[in-house]
Amino acid sequence: MADDRKTEASAEDENATVRTSRRNFLKFSASGAAAAAVASWIPGQIASAREAEPVTDDALPGQGERRIKLIVNGQEHTLNVPVNAVLLDVLRDRLNLTGTKKGCDLGQCGACTLLVNDVAINSCLSLAVQHEGEKITTLEGLARDGELHPVQQAFLEEDAYQCGYCTPGQIMSAVALLNDPNLPKDDASVREAMSGNICRCAAYKNILAAVQSARSRMGGLA
Ligand code: FES
Numbered sequence: 001m002a003d004d005r006k007t008e009a010s011a012e013d014e015n016a017t018v019r020t021s022r023r024n025f026l027k028f029s030a031s032g033a034a035a036a037a038v039a040s041w042i043p044g045q046i047a048s049a050r051e052a053e054p055v056t057d058d059a060l061p062g063q064g065e066r067r068i069k070l071i072v073n074g075q076e077h078t079l080n081v082p083v084n085a086v087l088l089d090v091l092r093d094r095l096n097l098t099g100t101k102k103g104c105d106l107g108q109c110g111a112c113t114l115l116v117n118d119v120a121i122n123s124c125l126s127l128a129v130q131h132e133g134e135k136i137t138t139l140e141g142l143a144r145d146g147e148l149h150p151v152q153q154a155f156l157e158e159d160a161y162q163c164g165y166c167t168p169g170q171i172m173s174a175v176a177l178l179n180d181p182n183l184p185k186d187d188a189s190v191r192e193a194m195s196g197n198i199c200r201c202a203a204y205k206n207i208l209a210a211v212q213s214a215r216s217r218m219g220g221l222a
């Protein structure tokens with residue numbers, strides 16, 4: 001009997017601890033601390049502005065490789081790459097630019113979207129050797145002088161993400177869309193233009209709001 005009471009008391013203590021933890025968590029969530037935690041996590045996903053150190057391979061290309069110059073975010077790299085290496089893998093594995101995400105690796109999700117000569121492409125479907133000398137822009141190349149790109153800023157302010165995995169690709173597609181003066185930007189057109197970027201968290205409503213907010217920030221000219 002005494003043991004039963006002890007067990008009940010322990011269970012009650014445990015419940016109280018859980019309730020307290022939950023209360024603390026909720027308090028934390030509503031506080032600046034949570035915002036700070038999110039802010040410290042966000043840069044890698046949304047606001048990354050890291051520059052890749054220039055990479056130059058000294059050795060001659062091996063069998064099945066080709067020597068190419070890639071210009072990424074304004075930085076030139078000279079690399080020996082397998083002729084069948086896709087751009088996504090070269091950026092992530094050779095240049096350590098991991099802002100561009102690998103989702104399906106099949107051209108279906110849009111997580112790997114980046115810009116080549118200001119046009120959005122799926123980098124998982126494109127060979128690195130096809131892009132010698134072209135202007136490649138990744139998420140890391142959007143911010144300028146410590147200022148986020150208006151699209152990055154809008155995604156943060158409109159809370160246009162949940163897990164954040166699709167977000168870099170969403171941002172790159174939005175940048176390509178907003179930079180093209182010939183494309184319509186009404187809500188239906190934005191949804192259509194962004195339809196190649198899948199969000200499994202279904203943050204679409206806020207993503208649309210972020211794109212339209214960024215459009216206003218860019219003077220509504222886009
Ligand atoms: S990883 Fe390229 S489209 Fe999914």
Ligand code: FES
Nearest residue numbers: 162163199200201
């Ligand atoms: S925010 Fe999670 S997949 Fe889009």
